Amino acid sequence: MSFLKGNYKLAQEVAPSQEEIPADKLLEQEYYKTALSKLGGSIAFIMKEKTFLWKGDEEDAAAKDAPS
Amino acid sequence: MTIRLDALPEEVKDIIAKNTLKARAPLGIENARMNLPHKKQSVLDLPAALPQLRDKVVVVASGPSLKRQNIVPRLKKIREKVTLVCCDGTLAACLREEVVPDIILSLDPHPYRIVRWLGDTKFDERPKDDYFQRQDLDTHFRDNERARNQEVIEMVNRYGKKICAALSTSVSPEVTRRCLESGMQIYWWNPLYDDWSQPGSYTRQVFELTRKEVPCMTGLGHGGGAAWVLAHAVLQSKLVAIVGMDLGYPDGTSVVNTQYYEFVRDLPMEQAERFLLRIENPQNGAMYLTDPVYYWYRESMIDAVQRADCTTYNCSGEGILFGNGVIWDTLENFADKSTV
Numbered sequence: 001m002s003f004l005k006g007n008y009k010l011a012q013e014v015a016p017s018q019e020e021i022p023a024d025k026l027l028e029q030e031y032y033k034t035a036l037s038k039l040g041g042s043i044a045f046i047m048k049e050k051t052f053l054w055k056g057d058e059e060d061a062a063a064k065d066a067p068s
Numbered sequence: 069m070t071i072r073l074d075a076l077p078e079e080v081k082d083i084i085a086k087n088t089l090k091a092r093a094p095l096g097i098e099n100a101r102m103n104l105p106h107k108k109q110s111v112l113d114l115p116a117a118l119p120q121l122r123d124k125v126v127v128v129a130s131g132p133s134l135k136r137q138n139i140v141p142r143l144k145k146i147r148e149k150v151t152l153v154c155c156d157g158t159l160a161a162c163l164r165e166e167v168v169p170d171i172i173l174s175l176d177p178h179p180y181r182i183v184r185w186l187g188d189t190k191f192d193e194r195p196k197d198d199y200f201q202r203q204d205l206d207t208h209f210r211d212n213e214r215a216r217n218q219e220v221i222e223m224v225n226r227y228g229k230k231i232c233a234a235l236s237t238s239v240s241p242e243v244t245r246r247c248l249e250s251g252m253q254i255y256w257w258n259p260l261y262d263d264w265s266q267p268g269s270y271t272r273q274v275f276e277l278t279r280k281e282v283p284c285m286t287g288l289g290h291g292g293g294a295a296w297v298l299a300h301a302v303l304q305s306k307l308v309a310i311v312g313m314d315l316g317y318p319d320g321t322s323v324v325n326t327q328y329y330e331f332v333r334d335l336p337m338e339q340a341e342r343f344l345l346r347i348e349n350p351q352n353g354a355m356y357l358t359d360p361v362y363y364w365y366r367e368s369m370i371d372a373v374q375r376a377d378c379t380t381y382n383c384s385g386e387g388i389l390f391g392n393g394v395i396w397d398t399l400e401n402f403a404d405k406s407t408v
Contacts, residue, residue, distance in 0.1 A: 028339065028342075031335050031336075031339045032343070034334070034335065035331055035332050035335065035340075035343055036080065036083055037083075037087070038087065038331040038332075039083065039084050039087055039328075039331050039360055039361055040084060040087040040088040040091050040092065040331075040361065041084065041088045041092075041289035041290060041361050041364065041365065042088075042092070042175060042176040042287075042289060042290045042291065043088070043092050043096065043175050043176065043177070043236065043238060043259050043261075043287045043289060043290070043294075044085065044088045044089035044092050044093050044096075044259065044261045044262065044270070044289075045259065045260055045261065045286045045287050045288055045289050045293075045368070046260050046261070046262050046263055046271075046286060047286055047288070047368065047371060047372055047375070048260075048263065049375070050375045050376075050377075051260075051286070052285060052286050052297050052300070052301035052372075052375075052376070053283050053284070053285050053286075053297075053301045053302065054260055054264060054271070054275075054283065054284045054285075055112075055283045055284075056275060056280050057264075060275075060280050
């Protein structure tokens with residue numbers, strides 16, 4: 001927004017909106033935020049390309065196969 | 069509110085994913101630590117352990133359609149044609165009809181709820197909890213809780229030896245104890261919690277904790293999703309059917325009876341209900357309610373179905389998992405499909 005600042009002058013000054021959000025809407029937004037902050041599934045997961053099963057990287061496999 | 073299928077904002081899905089990681093991964097890793105002494109076999113040993121691995125796998129999830137569509141008695145009729153992978157919440161429903169699954173899968177790290185699906189021998193020691201009285205997964209558990217629990221203990225003890233347990237290392241040690249007590253063989257897997265290539269990854273932590281001997285599998289957020297992944301990625305099945313995977317509720321279900329109620333129970337009822345979404349299933353023309361978490365599961369399943377090397381049939385008969393590669397069919401048609 002800042003690059004517009006001072007680029008031109010408005011013919012008529014526009015006052016900031018005085019319209020208030022109704023109390024019930026505010027409350028609803030609050031409820032929404034509260035619920036959203038708790039929502040979750042049974043277990044976290046990632047789906048990376050076609051990897052459904054990951055058995056370690058190549059170096060993990062090499063380390064596992066190396067004689068101890 | 070009826071919504072378009074792409075209506076859940078990305079931002080909400082991100083929040084759900086982050087909340088799940090934050091709430092479940094540390095607990096899952098703590099459980100993995102306690103489950104370590106029982107780590108003998110992994111899911112990679114499962115195919116060889118099954119007396120008979122069939123080409124077609126049916127995944128049994130615990131949505132309301134399992135009862136509404138009379139799925140378990142129908143499964144009984146086709147039992148010999150398929151390998152059966154059940155989610156923990158469906159075990160009792162199957163055993164009541166003497167349908168013994170080949171595999172039961174469990175992943176939720178909750179400290180004492182999940183073990184009830186297997187019959188909780190410490191029933192009287194648990195904190196007060198109304199979950200089983202209001203849940204929609206197996207309504208048989210709602211009444212006479214103590215007596216019903218005893219029935220499940222006896223059924224699971226009777227059939228446990230015939231069932232393999234595919235347990236995520238994240239499960240409560242109570243679940244592990246109960247599986248062992250009933251004679252089940254346990255085959256472990258780690259959840260793919262997050263990107264293993266990132267520093268501080270939970271996946272990497274649990275993989276190393278289990279001495280790099282337990283593979284990590286994506287669970288897609290829920291037991292049904294994980295069971296479907298197990299079917300094609302571990303059992304290598306090319307034809308996988310899903311039953312009981314509604315990812316929603318029949319229209320008119322009270323928010324109190326949804327899995328989602330847990331998160332909104334502190335809100336006034338009318339506010340809690342406003343977050344439920346209504347979706348029309350074009351396959352049967354019926355309306356279903358869903359919540360943001362189930363909707364997240366749906367989107368993840370649809371995405372995963374398109375990446376998998378198997379054909380996925382939804383034989384649930386109900387719910388919101390349709391389209392984009394998911395083939396809508398009946399269980400009976402699926403059982404008669406040729407794998408050649």
